[in-house]
Amino acid sequence: MPIIVQRNTLLPMAQTVQIRTHSFTADNGVDGGGSDAGPSPHDLYDAALASCKALTLTWYASRKGLPLTSVRVECERDASEERHGVYKLTTRLHLVGDLTDAQRHELLAVAEKCPIHKLMSSVKTEITTLLAPA
Structure with a gap:
């Protein structure tokens, strides 16, 4: 099933994104000519990484019986060199649960292997x- 993106004509640049039964708005920030009515494409790209890490860690901990009760992933971008072919993302894992240092490092290794x-x-x-076709 394709992802469909179509302009929301009520705003200067906003787009409605349809993924299966999910619908949300993507937009540029005000500095990019939009209304900031939703995340930008760069935000969505970065969020794909952070959400994949969180989902992968939750799945892995459950499968392995690790006492991970909650995970929060922060993702920060440095796009200052993007035009030169370097786009840097830093993710920070906040792992909650009665985890040993070895388990925390195991989860770090798993996060670095998430599909995204x-x-x-x-x-x-x-x-x-x-x-x-027209």
Whole structure:
């Protein structure tokens, strides 16, 4: 099922994003000509990484019986060199639960192997853009 993005004509740049049964707004910030009515494409890219790490850690801890009761992932970007081919993301894991140091380091290693982390860092993405018939 495709992801569908269509302009919200009530705002200067806002787009409605439809993913399966989920719908939300994406927009540029005011400095980018938008209304900041939703996350920007860069925000969504960064959020994909953070949410994948959180979901992966929650799944892994449950599967392994680790006492992880909550996880919060903070993701910060440094896009200052993006035009030169370097886009830096730093994620910080806040792990809650009666975890040993060894378990915390095990979870750190798991977070670094989440599917989106691997996709962003080790997979060549090929993008094809086509025109739909008029």
